[in-house]
Amino acid sequence: MSLSMGACPHAWQQHHLHHRGRMWAASPAFRRQLFLLRSLAPTCADGGRASSSSLRPHLMYAAAGPVYEADAEAVVRRITPPLDRARHKGQAGKIAIIGGCREYTGAPYFAAISALRVGADLSHVFCTKDAATVIKSYSPELIVHPILEESYSVRDDERESVSSSILAEVIKWMERFDCIVVGPGLGRDSFLMDCVGNIMRHARQANIPTVVDGDGLFLITNNIGLVEDNSLAILTPNVYEYKRLVQKVLNCEVNEENASEQLTALCQKIGGVTIMRKGKADLISDGKKVTQVSTFGSPRRCGGQGDILSGSVAVFSSWARHFLLSNEQPKETSVNPMVLGCIAGSLLLRKAAALAFEKNKRSTVTTDIIEFLGQSLEDICPAGR
Ligand SMILES: NC(=O)C1=CN([C@@H]2O[C@H](COP(=O)(O)OP(=O)(O)OC[C@H]3O[C@@H](n4cnc5c(N)ncnc54)[C@H](O)[C@@H]3O)[C@@H](O)[C@H]2O)[C@@H](O)CC1
Numbered sequence: 284m285s286l287s288m289g290a291c292p293h294a295w296q297q298h299h300l301h302h303r304g305r306m307w308a309a310s311p312a313f314r315r316q317l318f319l320l321r322s323l324a325p326t327c328a329d330g331g332r333a334s335s336s337s338l339r340p341h342l343m344y345a346a347a348g349p350v351y352e353a354d355a356e357a358v359v360r361r362i363t364p365p366l367d368r369a370r371h372k373g374q375a376g377k378i379a380i381i382g383g384c385r386e387y388t389g390a391p392y393f394a395a396i397s398a399l400r401v402g403a404d405l406s407h408v409f410c411t412k413d414a415a416t417v418i419k420s421y422s423p424e425l426i427v428h429p430i431l432e433e434s435y436s437v438r439d440d441e442r443e444s445v446s447s448s449i450l451a452e453v454i455k456w457m458e459r460f461d462c463i464v465v466g467p468g469l470g471r472d473s474f475l476m477d478c479v480g481n482i483m484r485h486a487r488q489a490n491i492p493t494v495v496d497g498d499g500l501f502l503i504t505n506n507i508g509l510v511e512d513n514s515l516a517i518l519t520p521n522v523y524e525y526k527r528l529v530q531k532v533l534n535c536e537v538n539e540e541n542a543s544e545q546l547t548a549l550c551q552k553i554g555g556v557t558i559m560r561k562g563k564a565d566l567i568s569d570g571k572k573v574t575q576v577s578t579f580g581s582p583r584r585c586g587g588q589g590d591i592l593s594g595s596v597a598v599f600s601s602w603a604r605h606f607l608l609s610n611e612q613p614k615e616t617s618v619n620p621m622v623l624g625c626i627a628g629s630l631l632l633r634k635a636a637a638l639a640f641e642k643n644k645r646s647t648v649t650t651d652i653i654e655f656l657g658q659s660l661e662d663i664c665p666a667g668r
């Protein structure tokens with residue numbers, strides 16, 4: 284795919300985009316996209332309340348490429364499992380966060396508790412020993428494993444054995460998880476990074492979907508092989524994390540004028556991964572198409588909202604995977620559950636942030652937003668349906 288970033292004169296660019304837009308609208312890929320979004324329209328799940336016009340994809344030519352505004356509410360309704368009395372603990376999702384160190388205890392907590400508040404049954408945190416007691420004291424709901432170590436607590440001659448025992452401890456649990464989130468509050472200690480790299484390799488071998496956020500993105504930006512060609516990996520970079528990824532992988536600067544093309548190119552260059560570029564609108568791509576969620580959330584940019592998002596995306600992508608496995612889709616639609624998970628997580632966070640801001644205005648903090656995750660989901664997808 285050509286990157287052609289900023290190289291073309293303005294008039295040519297306009298013509299080129301218009302022409303390419305028409306070609307795209309007439310293409311089989313576009314028709315597949317329409318079919319896909321229609322096939323995701325709610326049926327019995329919402330009692331048919333959503334109007335058919337609200338389910339039409341809105342094709343836009345923003346950022347020099349076709350970007351679809353996702354019908355995120357329809358996606359949430361479709362993939363959220365009903366609260367079935369026959370289900371047992373664990374069936375609505377088991378999530379693990381790999382993160383939490385001396386400096387950061389909030390981030391892994393926000394991600395883990397958000398996973399529970401969205402509807403997962405069990406939420407684990409694998410963190411350093413220093414962080415564990417603190418995280419446990421925030422909430423008895425979380426299962427906290429104090430197993431990670433930073434360089435300062437490991438002698439050079441112990442490194443290999445400590446690293447193996449950390450991996451062995453995580454492996455005991457790994458197969459149980461529907462998704463892991465690597466990075467919230469992980470820190471950037473070199474020994475810790477090596478151990479977490481091993482955990483990611485194991486998760487990949489075991490086919491466990493992996494959301495990579497925060498310091499996990501720092502790790503993979505310097506070791507892109509950890510996610511290369513992994514279709515079960517979701518990267519959720521913020522503005523700085525995205526900049527570092529683009530510089531490292533595409534060897535150029537972020538170009539807002541070609542945002543969707545650049546995002547597509549980044550996905551393709553890494554191969555197979557889904558990327559959600561966070562910002563005013565969240566841009567989501569798996570290298571095939573670019574979808575956005577731009578529902579207004581809140582003007583408050585307090586730290587921790589990305590952590591809520593990573594925990595929520597972990598749950599929704601697990602639900603989407605399950606939904607697609609149990610409802611066979613026509614082959615041509617090839618819906619990517621990782622993309623659906625990003626769309627749903629983005630919408631839910633934004634709705635919860637809007638409600639929290641309405642109540643708390645300038646004093647809105649991350650815990651206020653977490654309080655509204657339940658209501659936001661309930662507004663879209665009532666528990667009693
Ligand atoms: N309460 C907590 O424990 C929280 C911990 N967090 C964790 O904190 C760690 C670091 O995440 P950050 O998002 O802060 O990551 P960074 O360390 O990349 O960024 C820190 C801050 O530095 C500034 N910055 C970074 N690069 C810049 C650039 N090129 N130009 C201008 N300013 C720049 C930005 O204000 C940015 O928010 C992660 O592990 C993350 O999960 C955050 O999730 C926030 C909440």
Ligand SMILES: Nc1ncnc2c1ncn2[C@@H]1O[C@H](COP(=O)(O)OP(=O)(O)OP(=O)(O)O)[C@@H](O)[C@H]1O
Nearest residue numbers: 521522561562563565580586587588589590592632
């Ligand atoms: N300018 C903006 N306007 C509206 N929403 C935004 C804006 N910037 C970010 N968001 C939303 O806030 C959420 C978190 O994104 P953000 O960029 O704050 O992540 P982050 O820096 O990783 O957060 P954290 O502090 O948890 O690490 C995303 O859903 C994103 O869409």
Ligand SMILES: [Mg+2]
Nearest residue numbers: 497521589590
């Ligand atoms: Mg972050």
